[in-house]
Amino acid sequence: MTRSWNPLLIGSIFLFVTALLAGDVFAQPATAADLPDASPAHLPRWRGFNLLEKFHVEWNNHPFVEADFQIIHELGFNFVRLPMDYRIWIKDGDWNAFDEEQLRQIDHAVQWGKQYSIHVCINFHRAPGYTVASPPEATSLWTDAETQQVCAKHWAAFARRYKGIPNRQLSFNLFNEPSHVDTDRYIAVVTKIAAAIRAEDSERLIISDGLDWGRTPIAELIPLKVAQATRGYTPMNITHYKASWVEGAEQYPIPVWPRVKANGILYAAGKADVPADVRKPLVISGTFDVATRLRLRVHTVSAKAKLIATADGKEFWNRDFLPGGGKGEWKESHFIEQWHVYRNVYDHDYETTIPAGTKRVELSVPEGDWLSLSEIAIQLPGQPESMISLQGDWGQAPAQVMFDASQAPGRFVSQQMEDRKWLWDDSIARWQQISRNGCGVMVGEFGCYNQTPHSVTLAWMEDCLQNWKQADMGWALWNFRGSFGILDSGRDDVQYESFHGHQLDRKMLTLLQRY
Numbered sequence: 001m002t003r004s005w006n007p008l009l010i011g012s013i014f015l016f017v018t019a020l021l022a023g024d025v026f027a028q029p030a031t032a033a034d035l036p037d038a039s040p041a042h043l044p045r046w047r048g049f050n051l052l053e054k055f056h057v058e059w060n061n062h063p064f065v066e067a068d069f070q071i072i073h074e075l076g077f078n079f080v081r082l083p084m085d086y087r088i089w090i091k092d093g094d095w096n097a098f099d100e101e102q103l104r105q106i107d108h109a110v111q112w113g114k115q116y117s118i119h120v121c122i123n124f125h126r127a128p129g130y131t132v133a134s135p136p137e138a139t140s141l142w143t144d145a146e147t148q149q150v151c152a153k154h155w156a157a158f159a160r161r162y163k164g165i166p167n168r169q170l171s172f173n174l175f176n177e178p179s180h181v182d183t184d185r186y187i188a189v190v191t192k193i194a195a196a197i198r199a200e201d202s203e204r205l206i207i208s209d210g211l212d213w214g215r216t217p218i219a220e221l222i223p224l225k226v227a228q229a230t231r232g233y234t235p236m237n238i239t240h241y242k243a244s245w246v247e248g249a250e251q252y253p254i255p256v257w258p259r260v261k262a263n264g265i266l267y268a269a270g271k272a273d274v275p276a277d278v279r280k281p282l283v284i285s286g287t288f289d290v291a292t293r294l295r296l297r298v299h300t301v302s303a304k305a306k307l308i309a310t311a312d313g314k315e316f317w318n319r320d321f322l323p324g325g326g327k328g329e330w331k332e333s334h335f336i337e338q339w340h341v342y343r344n345v346y347d348h349d350y351e352t353t354i355p356a357g358t359k360r361v362e363l364s365v366p367e368g369d370w371l372s373l374s375e376i377a378i379q380l381p382g383q384p385e386s387m388i389s390l391q392g393d394w395g396q397a398p399a400q401v402m403f404d405a406s407q408a409p410g411r412f413v414s415q416q417m418e419d420r421k422w423l424w425d426d427s428i429a430r431w432q433q434i435s436r437n438g439c440g441v442m443v444g445e446f447g448c449y450n451q452t453p454h455s456v457t458l459a460w461m462e463d464c465l466q467n468w469k470q471a472d473m474g475w476a477l478w479n480f481r482g483s484f485g486i487l488d489s490g491r492d493d494v495q496y497e498s499f500h501g502h503q504l505d506r507k508m509l510t511l512l513q514r515y
Contacts, residue, residue, distance in 0.1 A: 040225040043440030046474030048079030064109040073116040083125035123173035152196035159200035167205035232446025242451035253389035258419035262399030264373035264390025281362035286403035297375035303341040305368035317352040420463035443475040447484035465515035
């Protein structure tokens with residue numbers, strides 16, 4: 001069969017290929033009619049993922065993958081954020097020289113966003129002069145004028161490159177999780193960068209992360225017509241449990257959700273640098289009709305500490321802890337030069353028995369410095385153990401909880417709970433205020449690392465997703481493929497499903513699709 005080719009079609013293909021090779025494929029305004037409109041005053045409730053192909057010049061620098069966009073579209077999502085390292089598109093370490101081949105790989109991602117009806121948000125995860133990753137930048141974006149000029153030059157180049165692409169299809173997210181910078185300095189830098197972008201493309205949608213790693217909104221940015229992004233990583237000891245890049249994450253207690261909000265640091269009665277109302281016992285109220293097993297996990301001990309347990313005011317157990325160097329019953333020994341003391345990680349369980357008839361158990365440190373408990377567990381005869389994880393919040397009073405033995409197994413209860421309402425009050429309410437004042441808001445990153453139990457991850461995620469739906473806030477999971485994602489996440493407690501050559505976490509996907 002002979003096929004007749006339309007000369008106009010051949011000409012169109014030739015022009016497209018020529019434009020692509022010249023890096024000018026976006027010379028004409030793109031359209032994505034089925035994507036929602038977006039403005040600084042109101043961001044759509046986008047739903048999607050972070051794609052990490054250009055996240056770090058040393059760890060992860062690859063071309064973006066068209067199949068990711070195909071699958072994301074197929075699964076019903078409409079947003080990707082591209083957190084990128086500026087060092088990827090500069091030549092030989094010269095931040096004034098751009099690598100056109102690397103920029104064309106970013107072009108492809110923007111084009112695939114148009115093709116598959118996915119909004120693309122370009123983010124400088126590492127900007128000239130600022131990063132939360134390692135190694136740190138040699139200069140400071142917040143204080144160095146030359147660095148600010150270079151950063152403005154980079155953003156202006158992106159603005160010029162993508163001029164005319166509708167905001168429903170493309171946005172710029174300036175910096176990732178700004179921290180250790182005051183509000184005035186941050187606003188001054190955002191003002192300069194926004195001006196550089198708008199000098200090239202006056203209508204480009206700009207999004208700025210909140211301060212304090214994205215947690216704190218900045219009302220002063222509203223007059224600049226800059227939308228804002230927050231994070232969904234609260235509480236960190238659930239979302240980053242055993243994350244190798246987070247200091248101390250290996251010692252986080254085993255995550256549960258929802259959970260009693262309970263602090264486990266016990267301060268010695270004579271520790272004068274801690275307020276008196278914090279030097280309290282940890283209290284467990286309840287009715288223990290029979291002798292009951294009590295397990296305490298001692299996590300860290302500073303200098304020395306004597307831990308005692310009383311039942312209705314009468315001591316029934318005690319133990320002296322004296323950290324030192326070398327080997328001992330501790331797991332880690334740390335000498336604190338500033339105080340000339342050892343502060344050792346024990347992470348060790350100690351057991352005793354609560355006497356029958358007890359109504360109130362108190363745990364205290366009458367002598368020494370301080371120690372922290374990471375878990376308390378109670379086991380009634382013939383029943384499974386009931387356990388709560390304790391936080392290590394410095395300067396906070398120890399837990400005051402009740403053990404309800406009327407259910408099998410018994411359970412810990414408290415007036416203070418970390419649950420969906422707590423997440424709203426802690427992380428969402430403050431963002432609602434600037435949203436009502438005319439600032440678009442979204443969650444640029446969220447998720448749980450793959451060491452958090454899957455059931456806990458899903459329960460926590462659902463509370464977050466319900467809150468964000470109620471608040472009309474879009475979100476992007478970190479990441480799509482990988483340890484936080486729905487594909488190839490490497491969890492030990494998930495029954496994966498083969499899907500387009502990947503291992504799919506169907507339960508997590510179904511949850512995300514509901515919101």
